[in-house]
Amino acid sequence: MKRLVTISLSLSLVFGLSLGANDVANAKTKVKEYKNCTELNKDYKGGVARTSSVKNKGGKTKYKPHISKALYDANKKSDRDKDLIACEK
Template sequence: MFTGAAVVAAPAQAATTYANCKALNADYPHGVGKTGAVDSTSGTPVTDFTVDDDLYNANTKRDRDGDGIACEKR
């Protein structure tokens, strides 16, 4: 018979879903991308975005050009 205390893991913190790019860029000035994403701009690509798969997945609606980076900004 088990008489020890049960160990319960704390729930993982959910990634923030931002209302718009202005709000996301306030926390992540160059945007948020998934692993392996490359900016598809015809000019100078943004390379200094934050890579965070969970955060990107929570904000995929903010990736208008479908390149794997939400709210990319120079």
């Protein structure tokens, strides 16, 4: 019984520490902020949508947008028509 408790505590400590390290690494990852749509469209041809459920107000587009809430929020200034898709093409 003691051995089982010792093993379970050891495993929980190991997994708990490894999960905490990943959270810290992800929190420090910075999302790139582009200075204009030309720069953003070099990496994301269809622009960046905040969610997969948003609809384009500006008409027909050639490319599907990349979906990323963090990337959209960092480049929200480039969404001129306020349809939650920045720099759509």
